[in-house]
Amino acid sequence: MERKVRVRFAPSPTGPLHMGGVRTALYNYLFAKKNGGDFILRIEDTDSHRFVPGAEDYIMESLAWCGIAIDEGVREGGPHAPYRQSERREIYLQYALQLIDSGHAYYAFDTPEELAAIRSAAEAEGKTFAYDFRVREKLATSLALSPEEVRRRIDAGEQWVVRFRMPENEEVHMHDLIRGDVTVNTSTLDDKVLYKSADALPTYHLANIVDDHLMEISHVIRGEEWLPSLPLHYLLYRALGWSDTQPQFAHLPLLLKPTGGGKLSKRDGDKMGFPVFPLRWVSPEGETARGYREDGYFPEAFVNMLALLGWNPGTEQEIFSMDELIEAFSLERVSKSGARFNPEKTRWFNAQYLHAKTDEEVAGLLLPLLRKKGVEADLAKTTRIVALLKERATFVSDLWDLSSFLFIAPQEYDAKGTAKFWKGENPARIAALREVLAGIGDFTKENAERIVHDWIVAREYPMGQVMNSFRLTLVGASSGPSIFDICEIIGKEETLRRIDTALEKLGR
Incomplete structure (x- = not known):
């Protein structure tokens, strides 16, 4: 019987969710849905020292904004609850002790101070200290101490950790769905800590293996920063007797800075003027970070952009709905190398989604x-304005900058445009044009444009001078959409009123 696809996104609530983390969640989600599987959200909060209040809710709100639906999780529940690791703490010790009993792990009683002294001594001799097969039987471990001494120390309340007993000089053969076959010799690896008595909690290595097994995870799709841990995870599955149900692994490429050199960070965004988080974040200390949502991006545009950072569909298509992404997605087309983030391309994606929406939307x-600007406008007029200007906008907020003069008469006039066009005979020509406009009964765009055009031609006035002076009175600047579109939208009375105001303020 074929195994059901079950994937998990397992972030730690240590701050806002980076867009790289959102991409990991997205790829997991796309893979699950493509294969009729489940997407699980597990909160890995075993590191209590790094826990940040509000981060867990931020993670869930971010996924919801992106349209990444969770099948099982902290809020949703499910057959493998609880989905918060801190609520599963009593589960892990039994597996740590099982590893000790089977000879795959051992107790270590070294204090942080003792380890720091050993490292310093090694550095003084120009060496690098590694806690491995070379030293584990020379230190305060259950491999060097008698069983009675080990029990005495534990009963006396001494703090201890459980370390994995890394085999000596063994080739570990692994397969990654993106990177192919990987082989590592265990003699290059140290004995990682799996469990700490100090807080009665496992480290990531043990907790994620145990939880992935108990939650029947079929595929682990995570960032490439976890690739060095893969040999240990393979060996843990073997040591616990779970090799037959071990998930398949896929390690995603890094998101790189726009310059290409190194991992994309918040500092890059701050320096270059773009967010690196899906939503705005306010830390418990009051520090803030920009978010794509608050910057005016559509979630569909953000998701579309992220999907193509490290994966390609093998076609020229760039605009994908979530359903289209699910249909097209495969791990085979995920890149091995890092994906360079392009802020301008992200803006382009948002513009495409804005332009694709109906004018009324x-x-x-x-x-x-x-309304925030103090303008009360009806939907019909606003829709007409959107139709006129939508293609020039990247964000909805741009439409205010592009169209404010259609809602509010200009209070001042562009100095450069005024110097260029409000001179010579032009003011007198505009005063005469006002009377022409006042006499038009059918003030539609087409009719007004025809009458004004014929009037200018009949008097042999320079068309550009008159029209640019006219635009200045309506817009306050020498740029904008068609003058007669403006006239039709603001209406005859407002058109005449704006000419009168300009004649008064700028002089005849």
Whole structure:
């Protein structure tokens, strides 16, 4: 019987979720849905010293905003609850002790101070200290101490850790679904800590292996920073007798800075003016970080952009709905090398999604922004304005900058445009044009444009001078959409009022 696909996204609540973490969640989700499987959210909060209040809720809100639906998790529940590791703490010790009993792990009683002294002594001799097969039987471990001494220390309340007993000089053969076959010799690896008595909690290595096994995870899709841990994880599955049900592994490439040199960080975003988190984050200390949502990005655009950072569909298609991503996604087309983030391309994606929305949809998104600006406008007028300007915008907020003069008459006039066009006979020509406009009964765009055009031609006025002076009175600047589109939207009375104001403020 074929094993059901079950994947997990297992972040630690140590701060805001980086966009690289969102991409990991997205790839897990796409893979699960493509293969009729389940997507599980597990919160790995065993490191109590790094826990940040609010981070767990932030993770869940971020996934919800992106449209990544969770099948099993802290809020959703499920057959393998609880899904928060701190609530599973009593599970892990039995497996740590099982590893000791089977000879695959041992107790170590070294204090942090003792280990620091050993490292310093090694460095003084120009060596690098590694806790491995070379030293484990010379230190305060259950491999060097008698069983009675080990029991005495434990009963006396001495702190201890459980370390994995890494085999000596063994080739570990592994397979990664993205990177292919990998072989590592165990003599290059140290004896990692699996469990700490100090806080009665496992480290990541033991907890994630145990939980992945108990939650029947079929595929572990995670960042490449975990690739060096893969030999240990393979050996842990073997030591616990779970090799037959061990998940398949896939390690995703890094997200790189726009310059390509190194991993994308918050500092890069701060320096270059883009967010690296899906939502705005406010730390318990009050520090803030920008978010894509608050910067005006559509979640679909953010997800579309992320999906193509490290994966390609093998076609020229760039715009994908979530359903299309699910249909097209495969781990075979995930890159081995790092993916360079391009902030401009991200803006391009948002523009594509904005332009694809109906004018009425975008108008509905613009109305709340207008109200914040103190402008009450109806949907019909706003929709007409959106239709006129949507293709010039990247964000909904851009539409205010592009169209504010259509809602509020200009209070001042561009100095450069005024110097260029409000001179000579132009003010007098605009005063005469006002009377022409006042006499038009059918003030539609087409009719007004025809009458004004014929009037200018008949008098042999320079078309550009008159029209740019006219635009200045309506917009306050020498750029913008078609003048007669503006006239039709603001109406005849407002058009005449704006000309009167300009004549008064700029002079005839």
